Amino acid sequence: MEHRTNNKTCAWWHRERFHDLRCLSRELDKREERAVPKTLVDQNGQDIEGSFYGEELQKTLHNDVYLIEKVVRKKRYKLLVKWLGLDKRHNSWIDKTDMV
Numbered sequence: 001m002e003h004r005t006n007n008k009t010c011a012w013w014h015r016e017r018f019h020d021l022r023c024l025s026r027e028l029d030k031r032e033e034r035a036v037p038k039t040l041v042d043q044n045g046q047d048i049e050g051s052f053y054g055e056e057l058q059k060t061l062h063n064d065v066y067l068i069e070k071v072v073r074k075k076r077y078k079l080l081v082k083w084l085g086l087d088k089r090h091n092s093w094i095d096k097t098d099m100v
Contacts, residue, residue, distance in 0.1 A: 044089075065100065 037051035067084035074080075078093045 068099075 037053055038057075039051055040048040040057075042048060069082045069084040072080040072082055072091060075093075077096055079096055079099070080091055080093050082088060082091050
């Protein structure tokens with residue numbers, strides 16, 4: 001019998017950062033040990049559909065280097081870029097000098 005490793009990854013894992021975390025319920029009594037679902041708000045202030053538990057979220061440090069998937073358009077000193085792992089609504093213009 002051949003043994004195969006599971007190479008699947010979580011399709012719902014995103015590179016997008018979420019700035020605002022709001023609890024759906026009031027502050028819990030510290031004696032209660034119950035998970036509290038949270039709602040997320042993206043960088044544009046739009047609510048993310050659904051609710052999430054702390055175990056489903058990963059806290060990360062702010063990173064000043066972002067990965068570019070492709071350059072969509074070029075102007076003289078500017079580039080319209082599509083960011084890796086984000087959809088096209090996050091496309092933005094950057095200065096050519098900002099690319100590393």
